[in-house]
Amino acid sequence: MKWTSEAEGAVSKVPFFIRKRVKKRVEEEAERQDSSLVTLVHVKTCQQRFLQNMDAEVKGFQVEACFGPTGCPNAVAVSPDLIAKLEKKLESRNLRDFLKGKVRGPLKLHHEFRVSLSTCPNACSRPQIADFGIIGALRPAVGNDPCTGCGACAEACAEQALTLPDGQGGPAIDFDRCLACGQCLQVCPTGTLVEGEKGYRVQVGGKLGRHPQLGRELPGIHSEEGLLAVLDRTLDHYQKYNEKGERLGEVLKQHPLV
Numbered sequence: 001m002k003w004t005s006e007a008e009g010a011v012s013k014v015p016f017f018i019r020k021r022v023k024k025r026v027e028e029e030a031e032r033q034d035s036s037l038v039t040l041v042h043v044k045t046c047q048q049r050f051l052q053n054m055d056a057e058v059k060g061f062q063v064e065a066c067f068g069p070t071g072c073p074n075a076v077a078v079s080p081d082l083i084a085k086l087e088k089k090l091e092s093r094n095l096r097d098f099l100k101g102k103v104r105g106p107l108k109l110h111h112e113f114r115v116s117l118s119t120c121p122n123a124c125s126r127p128q129i130a131d132f133g134i135i136g137a138l139r140p141a142v143g144n145d146p147c148t149g150c151g152a153c154a155e156a157c158a159e160q161a162l163t164l165p166d167g168q169g170g171p172a173i174d175f176d177r178c179l180a181c182g183q184c185l186q187v188c189p190t191g192t193l194v195e196g197e198k199g200y201r202v203q204v205g206g207k208l209g210r211h212p213q214l215g216r217e218l219p220g221i222h223s224e225e226g227l228l229a230v231l232d233r234t235l236d237h238y239q240k241y242n243e244k245g246e247r248l249g250e251v252l253k254q255h256p257l258v
């Protein structure tokens with residue numbers, strides 16, 4: 001659907017974590033009014049309705065993703081149906097009713113449990129400030145094909161995690177520095193660097209608001225199955241210790257996830 005520049009400008013001011021949802025509502029509003037062009041009037045009508053009826057808009061959780069799953073060349077871990085699986089798991093928790101039972105007063109969007117998936121460490125969808133942040137990860141390993149010592153891998157690594165000792169044995173990898181972005185693998189012309197650990201890193205408890213904090217990284221790189229198990233464990237913890245609808249980051253201050 002086409003948008004006027006004024007309508008686009010108005011929606012770009014909506015906080016990023018609800019922008020997608022608001023855009024969908026605005027397009028529905030335009031359709032209701034038999035218009036194929038979204039204008040400022042549709043945005044304003046929706047804005048009014050949204051603010052008057054925010055409680056009904058709260059579904060208890062949000063899942064957002066960077067555009068890696070739709071083709072970003074930097075994406076290193078993409079499972080085509082991961083988002084659907086995450087949503088299914090969150091839906092099964094009935095988080096809207098759970099929050100209704102905890103929050104005093106009407107539910108607001110900032111009460112929702114937020115999951116954010118970025119399919120590489122550039123983290124465009126800001127997983128560091130989500131309750132459950134997921135970052136695609138791919139570590140290199142040195143395989144059997146001989147290294148020519150061309151240095152392309154070390155040059156491509158923004159973290160200076162690769163050094164080339166004398167000889168043809170391939171680079172030394174400092175995994176304390178490596179962010180598992182997979183860039184070195186893309187540039188190695190000989191196939192000396194091969195895929196090592198691949199999957200997802202997880203950060204928990206990030207949030208903005210009055211007391212912002214970045215999520216804390218849980219150890220390891222998880223397979224898709226492992227990731228879903230960590231989400232389950234995190235939700236168990238969140239629902240067990242939540243007192244009044246506070247975000248996971250607040251829960252973890254009192255009850256760390258071990």
Ligand code: SF4
Nearest residue numbers: 066068072120123124
């Ligand atoms: S986080 Fe990485 S994969 Fe996702 S859109 Fe950004 S650069 Fe691309």
Ligand code: SF4
Nearest residue numbers: 157178179181182184
């Ligand atoms: S995966 Fe990324 S951070 Fe790790 S060594 Fe390769 S280029 Fe460097």
Ligand code: SF4
Nearest residue numbers: 147148150151153188
């Ligand atoms: S591992 Fe590959 S990119 Fe790195 S120096 Fe050897 S041949 Fe070049």
